[in-house]
Amino acid sequence: MELDARGPQWGAPLIPSSRQPTLSAALGRSRVAGLDAVRAGAVLLVLLDHSELTPLWDIAIIDGGLGVEMFFVLSGFLITWLLLGENEHHGHIGLISFYRHRVARLMPALFAYVGTGLLLLLVQDKPVPWGAVVSSALYVINYYQAFTGAETHYLAHCWSLAIEEQFYLLWPLILIVLLRRHEPLVRVLALTIGALWLLKAVLILDSGASDAYVYRALETRTDQLAIGCMLAAMLKSFFWREWFENLARQRWLLWTLGGLLLLSTLLLRHSMIEKYLIGYTLEPLLVALILPLVILEAQRSSWLAQLLNAQPLILIGQVSYGIYLYHPLVMHPVRRIVETWSGSATLGISTSILAVIGMAYLSFRFFEQPLRQKLRGH
Numbered sequence: 001m002e003l004d005a006r007g008p009q010w011g012a013p014l015i016p017s018s019r020q021p022t023l024s025a026a027l028g029r030s031r032v033a034g035l036d037a038v039r040a041g042a043v044l045l046v047l048l049d050h051s052e053l054t055p056l057w058d059i060a061i062i063d064g065g066l067g068v069e070m071f072f073v074l075s076g077f078l079i080t081w082l083l084l085g086e087n088e089h090h091g092h093i094g095l096i097s098f099y100r101h102r103v104a105r106l107m108p109a110l111f112a113y114v115g116t117g118l119l120l121l122l123v124q125d126k127p128v129p130w131g132a133v134v135s136s137a138l139y140v141i142n143y144y145q146a147f148t149g150a151e152t153h154y155l156a157h158c159w160s161l162a163i164e165e166q167f168y169l170l171w172p173l174i175l176i177v178l179l180r181r182h183e184p185l186v187r188v189l190a191l192t193i194g195a196l197w198l199l200k201a202v203l204i205l206d207s208g209a210s211d212a213y214v215y216r217a218l219e220t221r222t223d224q225l226a227i228g229c230m231l232a233a234m235l236k237s238f239f240w241r242e243w244f245e246n247l248a249r250q251r252w253l254l255w256t257l258g259g260l261l262l263l264s265t266l267l268l269r270h271s272m273i274e275k276y277l278i279g280y281t282l283e284p285l286l287v288a289l290i291l292p293l294v295i296l297e298a299q300r301s302s303w304l305a306q307l308l309n310a311q312p313l314i315l316i317g318q319v320s321y322g323i324y325l326y327h328p329l330v331m332h333p334v335r336r337i338v339e340t341w342s343g344s345a346t347l348g349i350s351t352s353i354l355a356v357i358g359m360a361y362l363s364f365r366f367f368e369q370p371l372r373q374k375l376r377g378h
Contacts, residue, residue: 020249021299023241023292027081034298035074036317037308038291042070043320047327047356050157051335051349066265066283068160069224071324073287075164076171076228083175084236093176102168104375106321109368110161111137113325117154120329129153139165146213154328159216161325166218167225186237189230196223197281204272214276224284231288244292254293261286315361322360322368330356 026032049064087093114136121128132155135144142159150156178188200220203209214220234240247253261283268279298308307313316323331352339348 020245021296023235023244023295026295026299027235032295034294034308035078035291036314037298037310038070038074038294039317039320040313042067042074043316043323044353045070046324047331047353050327050331051352065269065280066261069280069283070287071160072163072221072224073228073231073284074291075167076225077232077288077291078228079168079171080175080229080232081235083172084232087179093172093179095172095176098172099168100376102165104372105368106161106165108371108375109322109325109363110158112363112367113329114155117329129155132156132158136162142166142216142218146210146216150212150216157324157328163216163218163221163225167222171225171229185233186230189226189233193223193226193230196220196226197277200276200280204276211272214272220276224280227284227288231291235292245296248293248296254290254297257286257290257293261290316357319357319360319364322363323356326359326363327356330359 026034045067046064049067083093083098114133118128118133129151131144131148132141132151132153135141136155136158139162141155142162145151145156145159150159178185196219200214200223203214203220235244264279264283264286268274268282294308298305334355335348335352338351339345342348
């Protein structure tokens, strides 16, 4: 998933424990320490969930839906933080520049992926999901799947990318209007989130909307993005930054919130009411509470900070968009080959995940970055 927001500063020195880390210092950097680790955790949850794990593994708390929620909250937070920062420094938000950066970051890899999969299907004389191909290229596959059902093919996961692109298209325009009218962002976003929760309740309890629709429609996922947006607006305030810093001094709280988040994904999945009205309401709120605590923890000199700043996690976080995008075409074939050769499902899963990470890195290093620089005019 796309979450390049000029985020975490790699290799940033950890702050000695004698000095309390601050959100102002962390968020003032070009890249915010700790967030690549969050990206890495989110995309690894998706990979494990899509690895067709054995029933023994199903006992563990592995839920790709949680990974997608984490991406949505983080995406809303990072994009809003950048847009608000641009407005503060320049007095306006440059829409053309913003959209050019989004196009350069997202579209080349997506079109390459869609085209490669299409070519493979044609060469092998297999059926082509033309509706999914066209709707993926137009970033509306979430609604295509919502109304036609979610068939299993190499583009089935692109619904979440479509939601993010729709968000990138609409939110800057809405934000500009709110800023020009001097609307209180936190209050407006809180009311919007409440209205979206009410809309989901109506869709599920009254209109009988399908699971495919509620899972993939922009209006039923916008609350997760908006929670991230609201967190960004809150952290522009000294009051809320200080509030989170005081909260972070309770070192046990991060673990408690993380435990509640994982417990929710384990227990609240048995019905649409539990999943969408309780789980998908509670979980993005917990993610938003955890994010500032992770940012602060990443600046400490603790073992957890060392983990959050570990280079393997940072690498995975940096290429998480490619990992998410490419994994259906890479992971399953590699797993089948390795399992056939070795007879080990564990080796097949681990090797396939490493192969996806390697593919994403190569794409990022030799295709996406060079082309992005050309598209941006650098």
